[in-house]
Amino acid sequence: MQNCTCPSCGATVVFQSRVSILSICEYCGSTLVRHDLNLENIGKMAEVQVDGSPLQLHAEGRYRGIHFTLVGRVQMRYTEGLWNEWYLLFDDLRNGWLGESGGTYAVSFLTKVAEAIPRFADLRPGDPVVLRDQSYEVTQVEQAVCISGQGELPFQIGPAYSAPVVDLSGQGNNFATLDYSEEPPLIFMGEYVEFEDLHLSGLREWNEW
Numbered sequence: 001m002q003n004c005t006c007p008s009c010g011a012t013v014v015f016q017s018r019v020s021i022l023s024i025c026e027y028c029g030s031t032l033v034r035h036d037l038n039l040e041n042i043g044k045m046a047e048v049q050v051d052g053s054p055l056q057l058h059a060e061g062r063y064r065g066i067h068f069t070l071v072g073r074v075q076m077r078y079t080e081g082l083w084n085e086w087y088l089l090f091d092d093l094r095n096g097w098l099g100e101s102g103g104t105y106a107v108s109f110l111t112k113v114a115e116a117i118p119r120f121a122d123l124r125p126g127d128p129v130v131l132r133d134q135s136y137e138v139t140q141v142e143q144a145v146c147i148s149g150q151g152e153l154p155f156q157i158g159p160a161y162s163a164p165v166v167d168l169s170g171q172g173n174n175f176a177t178l179d180y181s182e183e184p185p186l187i188f189m190g191e192y193v194e195f196e197d198l199h200l201s202g203l204r205e206w207n208e209w
Helices: none
Strands: 002-005 011-013 022-024 030-035 038-044 060-063 065-079 083-088 095-101 103-108 127-131 134-153 162-169 174-179 188-195
Touching: 030 134, 083 103, 083 134, 095 188, 103 174, 127 174, 134 174
Parallel strands: none
Antiparallel strands: 002 011, 022 030, 022 134, 030 038, 060 065, 065 083, 065 134, 083 095, 095 103, 103 188, 127 134, 134 162, 162 174, 174 188
16 A cells, blocks of 8 residues: 555545556546656546446455455446446455446456457457457447546546457356457456345445435
């Protein structure tokens, strides 16, 4: 954990993850990029849109027996509406993501694979993709756009940040996402989970939704 001072309002900004490079000040909304102990203010972050999510920063939960905290959030827009990607910090020092869209929840982790990844422009729903010797099928191809963010994140974002993504469905509850916002693409692999199985606490009150 590292404490810094917001150069805009003087509030304390806490980085809980050692790999986080960006934080949105909770007090003034400034988007701050970390350079060692110094913070660079790159502008104001847009307010997150009300979406009825019961989750919020600093909520806690458990996944496969390991405690985690929600330390960041990216709010994205795609053709069917909004979705959230919550940045998770686990007690075993792993970093992961909790995807939330329309009451569906999925936990994933950045994963390296040996297979060559098809180009974004070449993929269509129904296409087969193999990752780590596992078979997947393309379910959705999206040109998503960032609306807003909160907390700390391991990469730099801003309004209109573009994320071409491809969702893949595997066996059982397994899924993967190919994120073409970087080159080579980022691969996130994980599984869909039931809300109750995450044992979440510190959620928003009903009258705050």
